[in-house]
Amino acid sequence: MTYDWVHNTLQEGTLSTEVQLLLTACEPHGVSRREFQEALQDAAWEFPSQTRTKSKQLHRVFDPYRESAASDRLKCSASELLGLYGLLRYLVAEKVPRVPDLLPKLASFAAACDTLDVLLAAKKGATSIADAARSLPGVMQRHMAAHIEAYGDGGIRPKHHWNLDVGDQLARDGVVLDAFVIERTHLKIKAVADSVENTSRFERSVLAGVLNNTWRESATGSWSHALLGSPKQVAPNTCLSARMRVYGLTLSVNDVVWVGEKCGSVRLCVLADAILYVLVEMYTAVGEHTRHWGQWAPSATHELWVAANVQTSLAWKVVADGVVVVIRC
Amino acid sequence: MDRKRRRTTAADILRRVAGAGGVSAAGLSDIIAELQAAGSEVQELASSRRVISRAILDTFDEFRLVLQMPLIEGGFFDWELLEPGRLMAETVHRCPLVRQAFTAAVAASPPSVRNPWHLVVGFDEFAPGNKLKVDNRRKAMVLSFTFRELGQAAMSDGSLWFTPVVVRSVNMNLVAGGWSAMLAAFLRRFLLGTAGLCSAGVPLELTGGGVCMMFASLSNLLTDGDAWKYTFDWRGHSSFKPCFKHPNVLRKGSDLAWRKPGYCEIVCSDPLQFRSWSKGDVHAAVDTLSAAADRVTAGTLTQVRYDQLEMAYGLG
Numbered sequence: 001m002t003y004d005w006v007h008n009t010l011q012e013g014t015l016s017t018e019v020q021l022l023l024t025a026c027e028p029h030g031v032s033r034r035e036f037q038e039a040l041q042d043a044a045w046e047f048p049s050q051t052r053t054k055s056k057q058l059h060r061v062f063d064p065y066r067e068s069a070a071s072d073r074l075k076c077s078a079s080e081l082l083g084l085y086g087l088l089r090y091l092v093a094e095k096v097p098r099v100p101d102l103l104p105k106l107a108s109f110a111a112a113c114d115t116l117d118v119l120l121a122a123k124k125g126a127t128s129i130a131d132a133a134r135s136l137p138g139v140m141q142r143h144m145a146a147h148i149e150a151y152g153d154g155g156i157r158p159k160h161h162w163n164l165d166v167g168d169q170l171a172r173d174g175v176v177l178d179a180f181v182i183e184r185t186h187l188k189i190k191a192v193a194d195s196v197e198n199t200s201r202f203e204r205s206v207l208a209g210v211l212n213n214t215w216r217e218s219a220t221g222s223w224s225h226a227l228l229g230s231p232k233q234v235a236p237n238t239c240l241s242a243r244m245r246v247y248g249l250t251l252s253v254n255d256v257v258w259v260g261e262k263c264g265s266v267r268l269c270v271l272a273d274a275i276l277y278v279l280v281e282m283y284t285a286v287g288e289h290t291r292h293w294g295q296w297a298p299s300a301t302h303e304l305w306v307a308a309n310v311q312t313s314l315a316w317k318v319v320a321d322g323v324v325v326v327i328r329c
Numbered sequence: 330m331d332r333k334r335r336r337t338t339a340a341d342i343l344r345r346v347a348g349a350g351g352v353s354a355a356g357l358s359d360i361i362a363e364l365q366a367a368g369s370e371v372q373e374l375a376s377s378r379r380v381i382s383r384a385i386l387d388t389f390d391e392f393r394l395v396l397q398m399p400l401i402e403g404g405f406f407d408w409e410l411l412e413p414g415r416l417m418a419e420t421v422h423r424c425p426l427v428r429q430a431f432t433a434a435v436a437a438s439p440p441s442v443r444n445p446w447h448l449v450v451g452f453d454e455f456a457p458g459n460k461l462k463v464d465n466r467r468k469a470m471v472l473s474f475t476f477r478e479l480g481q482a483a484m485s486d487g488s489l490w491f492t493p494v495v496v497r498s499v500n501m502n503l504v505a506g507g508w509s510a511m512l513a514a515f516l517r518r519f520l521l522g523t524a525g526l527c528s529a530g531v532p533l534e535l536t537g538g539g540v541c542m543m544f545a546s547l548s549n550l551l552t553d554g555d556a557w558k559y560t561f562d563w564r565g566h567s568s569f570k571p572c573f574k575h576p577n578v579l580r581k582g583s584d585l586a587w588r589k590p591g592y593c594e595i596v597c598s599d600p601l602q603f604r605s606w607s608k609g610d611v612h613a614a615v616d617t618l619s620a621a622a623d624r625v626t627a628g629t630l631t632q633v634r635y636d637q638l639e640m641a642y643g644l645g
Contacts, residue, residue, distance in 0.1 A: 208389035
């Protein structure tokens with residue numbers, strides 16, 4: 001039996017509760033949902049090519065029609081909240097006043113975000129599964145304690161309790177298992193099932209269509225290493241392109257990416273001797289920095305990074321004098 | 330002049346078929362490439378919808394498995410699904426990238442009876458059609474599986490998950506034991522059947538022409554709270570026992586946890602307080618409920634007492 005952290009945390013889960021309670025608590029202090037929505041609508045925000053279309057719509061989470069006075073959870077999908085939480089953490093730090101009444105609530109929100117940070121770092125390979133498994137129970141416990149301190153135990157739900165098991169699951173399994181991929185599989189099935197109105201042999205019709213599509217796509221598809229678009233051969237074993245796919249991650253020119261603590265903007269995707277690289281214009285740190293975001297300025301230097309080691313940023317925007325605010329996670 | 334006319338004709342055809350039936354430009358390009366590769370055989374292809382549907386259904390029928398599930402009201406439901414082992418073997422055979430992933434993982438950790446791979450089974454319900462007007466007739470349970478040995482990055486890619494089961498919820502509800510019984514039947518067939526992952530193994534063709542026998546045991550069932558409820562006949566997150574793993578964790582405000590040592594409520598954040606259910610505990614609980622149900626039928630136990638017993642165990 002494996003509890004799914006995505007359902008526990010993001011799908012009407014612990015983080016959905018946390019965000020909703022914080023937004024409600026912020027309103028008497030003059031920070032409304034509308035203000036968060038406008039900040040997210042800022043056209044200056046840039047997003048990685050892989051998530052750009054969806055990320056540009058994240059502000060819709062704060063649409064008035066999604067608001068419900070009765071609900072104690074933010075109404076949004078798991079993938080929306082996954083894209084949103086890092087941005088929200090930045091906006092909360094920017095906009096919410098540090099008044100005594102809000103401090104425990106901000107601490108609880110930060111602790112909830114920390115739980116997601118650990119899980120995502122393990123999933124992306126930025127930290128080892130063993131390290132994540134060791135730290136998760138403590139992080140989850142801290143969040144629960146912080147939540148109770150800020151709001152009492154009224155908002156504690158079984159999902160908070162189930163989350164306490166996720167650390168042990170990681171230690172047992174050695175991988176981060178979650179339902180994101182299962183939900184994506186549903187999209188493939190939905191594409192076929194939507195047109196099957198006759199339910200007399202629904203199972204057969206849907207499975208036949210899905211099987212046909214899966215084999216067709218898998219026979220020609222590429223989920224591992226490949227340059228995308230129209231690669232240009234510049235030497236016998238070297239091709240260049242504006243886009244690439246590496247371990248399911250699509251990288252494009254202008255994406256802001258990371259390797260370790262180094263940050264930069266992709267200028268070119270390179271395939272050389274069967275290895276994918278990105279040519280990156282390096283950024284140098286300027287101004288304010290936290291674990292999750294910082295201010296950077298483009299430098300004149302470039303580096304070639306192995307694409308498999310690269311992590312994308314969540315979002316970034318150019319502020320005054322070419323300085324770029326980069327939200328890492 | 331002739332050349333110009335030919336070009337115009339080809340463009341006209343393209344305009345007519347582009348987007349037909351929702352086919353994308355990339356999809357159409359693939360279709361044209363396939364037809365060009367087929368050459369003269371194109372003339373022999375029939376084009377009616379019936380023939381196209383038949384061709385797709387024939388593939389399903391080749392891998393079809395029918396499990397007869399007893400119905401609550403008597404009789405059987407012929408549950409049509411894909412034979413999971415054959416589905417996996419054929420997908421690995423047909424899809425070079427999937428084969429490549431299996432080949433690499435087999436090289437790193439060769440499966441054997443003594444060292445079986447870890448089977449991960451995920452399932453969840455979904456409803457096709459309009460999200461705002463859910464059609465419950467078509468709401469369906471979807472089950473997919475993969476193996477832990479394929480690795481974190483590969484497992485996040487849908488290409489390495491196999492989907493042998495889509496079953497409508499209305500059919501599930503008619504079956505004696507519901508989804509719980511269906512999942513058990515599926516796993517019994519996949520793991521312990523004649524060509525099961527725990528018995529004879531499933532032959533897989535690897536890159537380079539080698540063949541390996543895939544052996545695996547069930548390691549993870551992955552789903553959400555609602556599906557856990559159907560799977561274990563558990564009374565769910567809002568029940569007296571909101572955690573299926575820890576029977577000593579009671580719902581918030583139960584007013585009982587403080588009465589007996591060893592119990593706590595879901596607001597407790599100390600994992601040392603939680604006691605997991607052993608296999609024996611689960612069996613004993615099910616046996617007790619089963620015996621109690623027999624007594625209700627025999628008239629020696631009241632329904633109210635039985636309901637209380639179910640509530641106490643958190644099982645339905």
